[in-house]
Amino acid sequence: MSSVRIGVIGVGNMGASHAKELLAGHIQGATLGAVCDGMTSKREWAREALPTVPVFETSEAMLQSGLVDAVIVATPHYDHPEQALRALEAGKHVLVEKPAGVFTAKVREVNEAAAQSNLVFSMMYNQRTNPVYLKLRDMIAAGELGEIRRTNWIITDWYRSQAYYDSASWRATWAGEGGGVLINQCPHQLDLWQWTIGMMPVRMRAFCGFGSRRNIETEDQVTAYVEYPNGGTGVFITTTGEAAGTNRFEVSGDKGKVVIENDTLTFWRLEESESAFNLRNAEPFGQPAYTKLEVPIEGKNPQHVGIIQNFADAINHGTPLVAPGDEGINGLLISNAMHLSTWLNDWVELPFDESQYEAELRKRAASSSFKPGEPEQASAPVDLKGTH
Structure with missing residues (x-):
C-alpha cells in the first residue's frame, strides 16, 4: 500500500492532536513526516512528545525538506490561507483546519490556486462525518x-x-x-x-x-x-x-x-x-x-481521524472528499x-x-489589544478528546 507523508504546520492543540494520531498509525496509508511551529515552546514540546519526528521552525523549511507530500494547516486563523497557498505552490496536498480563513477574499485566492493544481485540497469539517x-x-x-x-x-x-x-x-x-x-x-x-x-x-x-x-x-x-x-x-x-x-x-x-x-x-x-x-x-x-x-x-462518527483518513485516501486512491477545500468559503x-x-x-x-x-x-x-508578533506564553498542547 502506498503511504503519504503528512507534515503538520502548527502544533497547538489541534495540530498536536493530528500529529499524535498520525504517529500512532491511526491513519491507513499515511505517516507523520514532520512538524513545524514558529514558537520555541511548541517545538520543544514536539521534540519531547514526538521524538522520532523531524521538527522545523518554519513551514518553508519543512516544505523544502523533501520529507512531506502533504500538510495539515493548524496555525492561527489568519495564517490558514497563507500557509495553504505556500504548500500548494510547493506541490503539496493540503488539509486546512477550520476556519478556512478570517475573510473570504483571501480564501478565494486559495480556492483558485487549488483549482489550477492537480493537488488534493480538503477542509477539516469533521462534523460532516x-x-x-x-x-x-x-x-x-x-x-x-x-x-x-x-x-x-x-x-x-x-x-x-x-x-x-x-x-x-x-x-x-x-x-x-x-x-x-x-x-x-x-x-x-x-x-x-x-x-x-x-x-x-x-x-x-x-x-x-x-x-x-x-x-x-x-x-x-x-x-x-x-x-x-x-x-x-x-x-x-x-x-x-x-x-x-x-x-x-x-x-x-x-x-x-x-x-x-x-x-x-x-x-x-x-x-x-x-x-x-x-x-x-x-x-x-x-x-x-x-x-x-x-x-x-x-x-460510526470518526470525526478528525475520519477526515484525515479521507484526505489520505483521496491522495492515494482518488477517493471523493468528504469536505472539499473549496467549500470552506461557504x-x-x-x-x-x-x-x-x-x-x-x-x-x-x-x-x-x-x-x-x-x-x-x-x-x-x-485598534485591537492583541499585537501580532509580541511574545506569547504558550502551554503544552492539551488532550482535546471529548471537547467541541
Missing part, C-alpha cells in the same frame, strides 16, 4: 422533506468563561482571531447549516453582541435571520455565555419537519404535503396528518455577512462586497 447530519443531508437530497421552508439552529452550548478568554491574549481579538464565537466555535455549524439543506442564504440581517457577556473585543452572542433563494427563511442563534446551553437544529419543509437534538433525529412526516393539503382542505382548523418517527442513525461567507450586517446596522445581500468587509475588519484589528 457525523451520521446524524449525513442522514439529514441524505433525506433532504432525496426529497423526503420536500421544499425547505424554514431552518432554525440554536447552538448555545459553547459555554466559555472569562478565564478561558484570559488564558491567551489572542483569544477573541480582532487582530488575533478575527472574530469570536462565529470564527472559533461555530464554523462547523455554519458549514452544516448550508451543507445539509443544499443552499446558501441570499440575504440576512444579523445582530452580534461584541463583548456583551464577556470582557472581549469580538462577538460572544449572535442572532441572525436569513432568506433563501426559494423564499424560505432561517434563524441562527449562538453564544458562549449561556448555561445550560442548547444544540437544536430544526428544518421544516413542505412534507414534514426534522429536529436534531441530543444526537437524535426526529422526523414528523406528513401524510401528504402541506401545499397539497392546503389546496383541498375546507375545514377552518384542519391540519395535515403526520407520523412522528425516531429515525435510526447508523454508522460558512465563512455566512459569518462574514453576519459581522458586516451588524457593523453596518443593515441588511446584507450575498454575495457581498468582500473588500468592504476586509476594510471594516482591518479597522477593528488596527
Whole structure:
C-alpha cells in the first residue's frame, strides 16, 4: 500500500492532536513526516512528545525538506490561507483546519490556486462525518422533506468563561482571531447549516453582541435571520455565555419537519404535503396528518481521524472528499455577512462586497489589544478528546 507523508504546520492543540494520531498509525496509508511551529515552546514540546519526528521552525523549511507530500494547516486563523497557498505552490496536498480563513477574499485566492493544481485540497469539517447530519443531508437530497421552508439552529452550548478568554491574549481579538464565537466555535455549524439543506442564504440581517457577556473585543452572542433563494427563511442563534446551553437544529419543509437534538433525529412526516393539503382542505382548523418517527442513525462518527483518513485516501486512491477545500468559503461567507450586517446596522445581500468587509475588519484589528508578533506564553498542547 502506498503511504503519504503528512507534515503538520502548527502544533497547538489541534495540530498536536493530528500529529499524535498520525504517529500512532491511526491513519491507513499515511505517516507523520514532520512538524513545524514558529514558537520555541511548541517545538520543544514536539521534540519531547514526538521524538522520532523531524521538527522545523518554519513551514518553508519543512516544505523544502523533501520529507512531506502533504500538510495539515493548524496555525492561527489568519495564517490558514497563507500557509495553504505556500504548500500548494510547493506541490503539496493540503488539509486546512477550520476556519478556512478570517475573510473570504483571501480564501478565494486559495480556492483558485487549488483549482489550477492537480493537488488534493480538503477542509477539516469533521462534523460532516457525523451520521446524524449525513442522514439529514441524505433525506433532504432525496426529497423526503420536500421544499425547505424554514431552518432554525440554536447552538448555545459553547459555554466559555472569562478565564478561558484570559488564558491567551489572542483569544477573541480582532487582530488575533478575527472574530469570536462565529470564527472559533461555530464554523462547523455554519458549514452544516448550508451543507445539509443544499443552499446558501441570499440575504440576512444579523445582530452580534461584541463583548456583551464577556470582557472581549469580538462577538460572544449572535442572532441572525436569513432568506433563501426559494423564499424560505432561517434563524441562527449562538453564544458562549449561556448555561445550560442548547444544540437544536430544526428544518421544516413542505412534507414534514426534522429536529436534531441530543444526537437524535426526529422526523414528523406528513401524510401528504402541506401545499397539497392546503389546496383541498375546507375545514377552518384542519391540519395535515403526520407520523412522528425516531429515525435510526447508523454508522460510526470518526470525526478528525475520519477526515484525515479521507484526505489520505483521496491522495492515494482518488477517493471523493468528504469536505472539499473549496467549500470552506461557504460558512465563512455566512459569518462574514453576519459581522458586516451588524457593523453596518443593515441588511446584507450575498454575495457581498468582500473588500468592504476586509476594510471594516482591518479597522477593528488596527485598534485591537492583541499585537501580532509580541511574545506569547504558550502551554503544552492539551488532550482535546471529548471537547467541541
